[in-house]
Amino acid sequence: MARRVPGDGAPESRPPQPFGNGVIFAGLVWSLVAVAAASMYLLGGQGARLVGLAVLVLFASAAIGAIAGFLFGVPKSVPYVPREGVAPPPYIPNSNLEQVSDWLTKIIIGVGLVEIRQVAAILRKIATRLGDAFDNSSGTSDTTNTSAAFALTLILGGLLISFVLTYMWVRTRLFQVLAEFGRPPT
Template identity: 35%
Template sequence: MAKARRRDGGAALRTVRWCATGVLAGTGLLGLLLFALGREHAWQALGGGLVVVGASVVLGGGLGFLFGVPRVRGGGTGEPQGSYAPNTNLEQVSDWLTKVLLGVGLTQLGSLGERLHDLGTALAPALGGGPEAVPFAAALVLYFLVFGFLAGWLVTRLALPQVLTETDQALDLFLAGQDRDRHGDKVGADDLRVRAMQQLGLLGGSAERQAALAGQLPPASGAPAGPEGVVAEVRSTARRSALTADQVRALFADGSEGRRIQALALMQGDPALADLPSVLDAIEHPRSDFEQYHGLLAARGLLSWLPAAGAQRLRDAVATQLVDPRGIPYGSDRSWLAEKILSRLQGTALVPEQPARPAPQAVPAQPGGPGGPSAAGTS
């Protein structure tokens, strides 16, 4: 309920923000349009005014961006290392300007009008010329310069820290995936790469029922919390587990989604515990997208262990899910894993299963041969 209220409040705030932006920009543009319609060359005045508006907004937005760029926290004052804090340059400049104004005195501001008049005189020809264009040009520049500054500063202050933080987190996940890959943990490496691409918005997620699923899984003792944290923790302890492959297979066959996912996590961590029919069932008949994703991860860890017949079954199952309209959607984390599995299967020479050798049969002893009955005695 609290999350829903926060979402509603955030949506309302965004609506108010966009409405205010539209009203401010629309007011200035409407004034420009009305002014241009009263000129002899209306289209020329309107075009010149739009160029002045654009230049003012760009200049003001650039200044707002410079003042709003966040700084990286140093971590030495109890702040988390690598996070971002608001830039205080605007506060420092504001304080500096206040001191300058008090020191120089308000009497020196008289030249500001002359500066604005010179600016209006220089821009008046773009608005059709004439004495009435001079103050309008100066007012147009001031209006949209302030508008651009506020818009650039607010967007930079509100949006850029989140973008930079998410990008840093994605980079950390990619680097962690590279480290896992170097240590031979292909499954964990691909999982981290998928999470990094999800962080950047390049792939869709599969944990669409995290709240319901979290109740079926044991709580994670570390980060990240939630189903992903539980799966990562179970996967990391698979090789130290005393469970056998039969017990993991029975855990998957238990039927509940939570136990099936725990079994898949154990199979991901230790391919010796994996069971191909269970993995295929998770891919072809998943209880959720989240389960299918981890079924594909478990299959990813089995690629170098499968004989030819098992690899063919896995290839058929994955390819069917990719082309099925109700199967794996394009652009999701599952489609990325499925395509990677298929590319590995197509680029790997499959080892055919060796037929079982027949048990050696005992050769009957020949009469008179070694170990056979002795020849008849001579008379």
């Protein structure tokens, strides 16, 4: 039997991986870290409150980025075209999620482009208020506004990183799962 060389074009054979287990595990870890951060913020001392608040801000912005990454990354299914002499598939994939994804993506981009100045002002306001919360949690007074910059970095970093990772996951792994379940049984 010939040995497979990576990149030679031959399909790689690997055992099927359960799709749901990884998603459930990631959700559990995400939830446990969020509960720990909330507990640190509510029950901890000054340092623990600061870390708890930072993690909660990061998680909240990452959740928004993940939702956007999912909406932008939903793959399109190929429409079914009946052919002569070929049995129809057992089912045809539902395209409601694709339609909602397209609709929301267009709305988000349209509103974002029209209201770009207001988005920047809202981000600045949120960062300033979170910066004040970081100052109150640490027990210091920030005259240089570095706490607001820290908050803005957490927000934008969480949004962008989770957007990219979720988008890539949806375009690769979710696409593989949908393609596998869309094949007719052999």
